[in-house]
Amino acid sequence: MSKLLPRIGRRRALTGAAAGVVTLGLLLWWLLPLGEEPPSGSITVSTGTPSGVYQDYGKRLRTALAKDMPQLKVRLLTSDGSQENVTRVARGQADFTIAAADAVETYEVNGGQGADRLRGVARLYDDYVQLVVARDSGIHSVADLRGKRVAIGPPESGVRLIADRVLRVAGIDADKDITPEADGIGSAPKRLRDGAIDAFFWSGGVPTDGVRQLAGSFPIRFVPIGPDLVARLHREGDASRYYRATNMPESAYPTVQNGAAVPTMAVSNLLITRADIDPRLTEWVTRTVIKSRDGIGAHVHSAQLVDLRTAIYTDPLQLHEGARRYYRSVKP
Numbered sequence: 001m002s003k004l005l006p007r008i009g010r011r012r013a014l015t016g017a018a019a020g021v022v023t024l025g026l027l028l029w030w031l032l033p034l035g036e037e038p039p040s041g042s043i044t045v046s047t048g049t050p051s052g053v054y055q056d057y058g059k060r061l062r063t064a065l066a067k068d069m070p071q072l073k074v075r076l077l078t079s080d081g082s083q084e085n086v087t088r089v090a091r092g093q094a095d096f097t098i099a100a101a102d103a104v105e106t107y108e109v110n111g112g113q114g115a116d117r118l119r120g121v122a123r124l125y126d127d128y129v130q131l132v133v134a135r136d137s138g139i140h141s142v143a144d145l146r147g148k149r150v151a152i153g154p155p156e157s158g159v160r161l162i163a164d165r166v167l168r169v170a171g172i173d174a175d176k177d178i179t180p181e182a183d184g185i186g187s188a189p190k191r192l193r194d195g196a197i198d199a200f201f202w203s204g205g206v207p208t209d210g211v212r213q214l215a216g217s218f219p220i221r222f223v224p225i226g227p228d229l230v231a232r233l234h235r236e237g238d239a240s241r242y243y244r245a246t247n248m249p250e251s252a253y254p255t256v257q258n259g260a261a262v263p264t265m266a267v268s269n270l271l272i273t274r275a276d277i278d279p280r281l282t283e284w285v286t287r288t289v290i291k292s293r294d295g296i297g298a299h300v301h302s303a304q305l306v307d308l309r310t311a312i313y314t315d316p317l318q319l320h321e322g323a324r325r326y327y328r329s330v331k332p
Contacts, residue, residue, distance in 0.1 A: 039281040040071035046085045046094035047076050051185045051210035054081070054098050057124075057300050064292035069284060080184060082158030083107070086272070090114035095277055096285065100127055100158045100203070100267045105239035105316045114274070120314025121271040121282060121323045122289050125302040128248045129162055129265050130202045130211060134192065135219035139199055142170040142225060151183035151191065151200035159184065162267070163201040165240060166225060169232035189214035199223070203267070205302025206252035215256045222248065222256065224263040233265075242267050270314050275321075282322025286311075290326075 045062070048054025055078060062074040077094060079085050082103035088094040090107065091114050108115045133139045139148065145167070152167075152174060153159035160182075167174050174180050181188075181197055188200035189210050202211060214220060227245035234240055247261035271289060273282060290308055297304035312319065312327050319327070 038069040039284050042073035043095040044075045046079050046088045046097040048079055048081055049184050049186045053205035053208055053302055060296040064288050068288045080154035080156040084156035090118055096273045098269050098271055100269055101242040102239040102267050103158045109238055117274045118317055119273055119275050119320035120317035121273055121286055121320055122311040123313050124269045124271055125205055125305040126266040126268050127203045128206050129225055131223040132220050133199045133223055135221045146172055146177050148198040149179040151181040151188040151197050154182050154184050157184055159201050159203040162203050169229055185210040193218040215253055220256055222262045225265055226263050230265045273320055279322035282320045283326045286323045286326040
C-alpha cells in the first residue's frame, strides 16, 4: 500500500506520527515523570472535622496519591481546623495539611514553634464565612448577636480566629457580650436545630455538607457580613489583610438562598508542608494536587477552583523547593 502513496505523502504521514508521539510523551511527562520511580514511605496529613471540606478533600487526595504513588502510605488525622493544622505541621506532628492563610500568618506573627520551617505547596480554594441562624430568627446582622448563644468554633479552629475578629470589629466582646460556645461544624447544626444555640459561625468551602444537611431538615438563613466589617478588619493589619469582601454564590445553597447571593468574606486555603520534607516527594504531591483537580472537584465542589495559574501564590509562605520544581517544569 505504501508504494501507492506519493513520497511526499509518506513523509507527511511520518512527520505527523512523530509529532503525535512527541505530544503524547509531553502530556504523559506532565502527568507522571516517565521512567521515574514514584516516592515511597509514609506521610501524615492533618485534615479537619468529619463534616467539613478539609476532611472530604483530604480523603479524596489520599486516593489520588495512592494512584500516583502506590508505595506511599498516607495517614489522615482529623483536627479542629486551621490553627491546629498549622501547629501540627510546624512541630513535626504532620507532614502536610490544609490551612487558611490568616491562620498561617497568625502563627508566624505570634512566633509559633517551627514557624520558620513552614513552606507552601499550593493555593487551593477559598473558604467563605457563613453565619447561620434559624430562618425565623430575629438576628439580621452581626451586631444582633449581642446577648445571644453563639457557636464560634473550637479554640484551635480557623473559624474561632475569624469569629473573634468579626465580633470584635462589630463591637462585641466574645467573652462578655455573647454566650460563646465551642461547637464546630460537627455539632453546631444539630444544636441550632434543637434550639440550644441561636447562631453559629462556620468558615469553609461551599457547599459544606454539615450546612447543606442542616438546610435539608431545618429552615435556616445566612446573616450577611458586609464590606464595612471587612474594611474595619483590614485596618487592624497583620493577618486580617487576607480577608476579602465577597458574595457567597447564590448556587452554594439553593434552597436557602433562593437565588440571592449573600455578602460575606473569604480567605484562601493553602496546602502547606515543612522545609525538611523531601523535595522529590513534595514535587510529586504537587503534581497530584494539580492533575486531580477535576476528579476531586466532581465530589468536592471547592476543589474545582484549584488552578495551576494561581496555585503558586502561597503567601505568606515561600514555596517549598519541591513545589517550585514542579511549577518550573510546567511553566509555558
